Amino acid sequence: MSNLHIIDHPLVQHKLSLMRQQDCSTYKFRTLTNELARLMAYEATRDFPVEDFDMIGWEGNTIQGKQIKGKTVTIVPILRAGIGMLDGVMDMLPTAKISVVGLQRDEETLQPVPYFDKFVPKVEERPALIIDPMLATGGSMVATIDLLKSKGCKDIKALVIVAAPEGVKVVNDAHPDVKIFTAALDSHLNENGYIIPGLGDAGDKIFGTVHH
Ligand SMILES: O=P(O)(O)OC[C@H]1O[C@H](OP(=O)(O)OP(=O)(O)O)[C@H](O)[C@@H]1O
Ligand SMILES: O=c1cc[nH]c(=O)[nH]1
Numbered sequence: 108m109s110n111l112h113i114i115d116h117p118l119v120q121h122k123l124s125l126m127r128q129q130d131c132s133t134y135k136f137r138t139l140t141n142e143l144a145r146l147m148a149y150e151a152t153r154d155f156p157v158e159d160f161d162m163i164g165w166e167g168n169t170i171q172g173k174q175i176k177g178k179t180v181t182i183v184p185i186l187r188a189g190i191g192m193l194d195g196v197m198d199m200l201p202t203a204k205i206s207v208v209g210l211q212r213d214e215e216t217l218q219p220v221p222y223f224d225k226f227v228p229k230v231e232e233r234p235a236l237i238i239d240p241m242l243a244t245g246g247s248m249v250a251t252i253d254l255l256k257s258k259g260c261k262d263i264k265a266l267v268i269v270a271a272p273e274g275v276k277v278v279n280d281a282h283p284d285v286k287i288f289t290a291a292l293d294s295h296l297n298e299n300g301y302i303i304p305g306l307g308d309a310g311d312k313i314f315g316t317v318h319h
């Protein structure tokens with residue numbers, strides 16, 4: 108699986124295991140989602156290009172600094188669950204512009220049903236970082252990448268907390284240029300399209316639309 112990058116940092120793996128536990132509360136799940144998003148954003152931005160620039164240092168002399176090159180990144184949360192990662196990613200990319208895509212997976216067909224999108228100006232000139240905790244069948248991710256490419260985006264990355272092999276293959280086949288960053292490549296999907304071992308329904312856990 109060529110374009111998959113598993114972030115095996117000890118902090119990431121520790122926090123992910125806490126999220127997998129059955130008694131993880133909404134508060135804990137939400138907090139851990141953001142903590143993981145922060146750490147993973149750090150890794151996913153490792154290959155951002157930098158350029159030198161001249162600046163005035165503390166002595167009043169001209170010194171060389173480094174800055175990220177090109178247009179400011181757009182973060183693309185997939186509603187709802189992607190919102191759970193947004194604060195964490197923005198901690199690392201505080202000037203990012205936010206483009207939003209709303210998709211709801213049909214529980215029977217597992218197909219993503221679009222219900223909202225709003226892109227920032229000049230989205231086609233920006234690197235895009237899609238965020239969603241779950242990559243299951245890959246339908247939602249492919250639909251989001253399709254949308255971004257239809258707007259002219261050329262530099263797209265995906266950041267997911269847990270990925271299923273089925274979904275990684277679907278995304279790689281449809282969009283081999285898109286790098287996927289994940290904390291875990293899990294075993295498989297069950298008959299309802301849930302990732303095993305996975306996290307359960309991430310949107311429900313982040314938004315509290317589930318009973319504990
Ligand atoms: O890879 P896929 O098979 O498309 O499944 C993954 C999608 O399903 C979940 O969202 P869901 O549709 O449940 O919406 P929610 O975030 O509002 O709960 C998840 O957050 C992904 O967006
Ligand atoms: O395992 C899964 C699959 C899709 N969406 C989720 O929230 N969890």
Ligand SMILES: [Mg+2]
Nearest residue numbers: 308309310311
């Ligand atoms: Mg959900």
